[in-house]
Structures are given as structure tokens and as C-alpha cells.
Amino acid sequence: MRQFTAVVNPTAGGSTGAAALLGVARLLREAGAELETEYSHSLAHAGELARRAGDRGRVVLAVGGDGIAGVVGGALSGTGATLGLVPAGRGNDFARALELPTAAAGIARTLLRGEPRPVDTIEITSAAHHRTVVLGSVYAGIDALANRHANHARLLRGTASYYAGALRAVTTWRPAAYRVTVDGEPHAYRGYTVVAANSGYYGSGRRIAPDARVDDGLLEVVMIHHAPRRLFFALMSELEAGTHVRRPQVRVVRGREIRVEADREVPYGADGEVEAVLPVTAKVLPGALRVLR
Template structure:
């Protein structure tokens, strides 16, 4: 029977969600201990220590803690399980995880670990991080920052309000995007290098992306009138925006994103650095229950 260590983000409501799943795990005979992360870096440390003891690590929270825990476990062989309890839960959505506690508990107890890709990011300061969903640079990173600061809105509503605020003050940026050594120029709103197809609480930014194909889908959204961009935003729910001429999709293993002015980039629901950034896929580096 599996032995679990749950690393919980208390600010995302993780404790309440875990409270519904934990009795089901224990009733089946599984061992479960709980650790509370005091931040994303601390959550990663807790995950590594638990993995070194041979335990299955559960990331309980949203995309931030899933990315911090998954990044810390990338390449270690430790098995990761997700208990979605955050604002967006986009990586869990990409894995098609069940929402019902009983179904999720059964998956965690009996599921077979499967390899997924992770993404290594290298910043301008040569800082390194490993994330799960990918990286996005431009107006969507600003929208993410505004959503994270929202107090009265949650989920899709917070991201949509953040996007309205970000687009209202946006001016086109000039991007240089290098995909496996080939340079592409784009002037517009954003560049996304996606491992997961989802971001922004369920928006299908890269509908063709797969978490286990060893590739990143690179989505470039060129400049367009704001009214057209808002129409494109609505199409993100179904992923049909990729058919517009303003949108270009590339694929590759290593992507460098640069811009003609300082722009923020985000990953796994967190925004904290500025371009340039290099994203490199790490094929099959993480074992996940899904």
C-alpha cells in the first residue's frame, strides 16, 4: 500500500480539499502525512525530502504548488499525485484528473505512474527553475499578475478581469523567438511555450500541446485591434483561436524568448521575472499518477 506525503498550500484552500480525500486514502490502508508549505520554495524542499524517503508526494493546491513540487521532483524518480485545490488547476485539467474525491482517491491508490515532460527555464540572470505547464510572456503574464492580486474574484472571473486590465494598457511588443535554433520575429501581444495546453483557468492556449510528447507548442499572437483581440480571447475556451491569421503555432524542444522592452513572463500561475528566458523540455522527467 502506498505511503503518501501531502504538501499543502493553505492559502489555496488545499486543507479543505485534502480533508475530503484523506479519509478515503486512510480507509484503504494507505499511510498519509501532511506538510504545510510556507511558500513555493519550501514546498519544493518538503517534496524532495519526502521523495528521498520513498513516499508518493501529493501537491495539494493550485498550479503554483503543483509546479513547485513537480519541478522539485523532476528527474528524481519520485511519484507525484495532484489534489487540485487552486484558482486555475490548469495542469490537473491537462491530465484530465477526476474532480470527485472518491474517484481521485482511487486514482491515487491504484493508478499507474506515467511519465510526463517538464520544462527547464533559464532566466537572464542564469537562474534555473523547472516548471510543468510552460512559460508565457507578455500581456497574459500581466493578466496573471493582476489575477493573483485579486481579492474579490476567483477562478476564470479573476483571469478575465485581469486580462481586461492588461489589454487596456497594452502596446505591441517586438519579440524574437528562437525555436531549436531558428529565429522568428513577431510584433504583438504574447508568446507562449506550452507543455500543457491550458492556462488562465481553463483557456486552451495551445490545444495541440501534449504533456508527454517531448515537445513544446509555441503560440505567437500578433498585433491586432483590441476588439479583435477580445474576440480571440473568447475563442481561447475552445482553442479555435489558432485558426486566426494573427496566431502562429510552432513546435520545438528549446525555445528562447526575447523582447524589445522589459516584459514579464510567468509559469505555472506565478509571475516574477522578466525576459529574456530560455525554455527547454525535459522529456519524461516526472512520474505522475493520472
């Protein structure tokens, strides 16, 4: 029987990660599995807890949203340890890409009976040569600005904070001149963002990269060029279905290593949490993490 260590983000989704774990924990223990719970007081602390548990041969559960999933998964990347997900955040986009269940019974069944399958991760290197590993995507531009606003919203929670953050970002954004180098090939344009996607979803269910796959050894690079504001709003509404990629203002390429630069200070983020400014390099790590699916 599997032995689990749950790493909990106590404030995931504006409620409690602990509450989301309760029903799953009861089902795991009833099935005879061993479960211990660790509460993180920061994302860095969550990564430390995950590494310690993985070193002990335990299946590590990330309980929370994409931020803690990315940190825990990143900490386990390349170690041979196994990750399980208990989605309890605002977006849960990586769990969505894996088509994981969201109800307690389905989550417990996956954790008890699912097979550890390899997925790709993303190694990020900042201008200061700081290295981070995440799961879902790296994005630089208006979406990173919107996510920053959402993360710092005091009165709104969940999806509402994303919408409010996006509206605030759109009203203040100036198109940036990007230079995006994909496997040595440069792409220059003025626009709104560039996304290097391992997962097809970001921003709470938006299909930014409909053809992205978490286990193909490639990143889907989505570049959104400048457009009139009314057209940009129409394009954003198409993210729900992923049909925005048909627009002439959107270019999609695939690659293993992506370097993103801009002509001014442009924010970038990853998995809903990393907040920094360009330049940044994102490199896929094929099959680096085992996830119960």
C-alpha cells in the same frame, strides 16, 4: 500499499487546500494507505518539503493549484519520485490536461490505483541564469501581465480574478517586438504574447495550445501577433475552444528549446506563479517526472 506525503498550500483558490484534502485523506486511510501532511508557508518551502518526502521514497501529493503543482513537480523532476495531484486551486490546468478527476472519490481512486506515468517538464533559465523547473507552460506578454494582476487582486477570487486581470492588462498593453528562437530558428514579430506550452491549458481552462501533449518531448509554441483591439477580444473568446489557432494572427510551431526576447521590459510567468521579465529560455525535459494517472 502506497505511502503518501501531502504538501498543502493552505490558501489555494482563495479557500483552503486543507479542506480539499479532507475527503481524499479519509478515503486513502480507509483503504489502508499511510498519509502524512505538510503545510507550506511559501512555494520555495513547498519544493523543499517535496524533495525531502521524495528522497524517503514517498508518493508526494501537491494539494492546491497550478502554482504548487508546478513547484512540487519541478522539485521532483529528474529524481525518480512520483507525484500525485489533488486539484484545489483557481485553474488546475495541469490536472485538466492529464484528464484527472476532480471529486474526492475519483482523486482517491487515481492515487491508490493509478500508474506512475512519465510526463515532460520545462526547465526555465532566466537572464540571471536562475534555473526553475515547471510543468504547464511559460508565457511572456499580456497574459503574464494579466496573471500578475490576478495574483495581486484583493477583492476577487477564482476565475473572476483572471477575467478582471485580463481586462486590466488589455487596456494598458502596448504590442512588443518579439524575437522567438525555436531550436535555432528565429521568429520576429510585434504582438501580444508567446506561450511555450507543455500542457494545452492555461489561465483557468483556456486551450491556448490545443495540440500540446504532456508526454511527446516537445513544447507547443504559440505566438499571437498584433491585431486591432476588437479582433483581439474576439480571439481571446476563442481560447475556450482552442479555435484561435486558425486565425492568421496566430502562429504555432513546435520545438524542444525556446528563447524569448523583446525590445522592452516584458513580463513572463510560468504555471500561474513565476513573475519575472524577459529574456528567458525554456527547454523541455522529456519524461522527467512520474505522475499518477
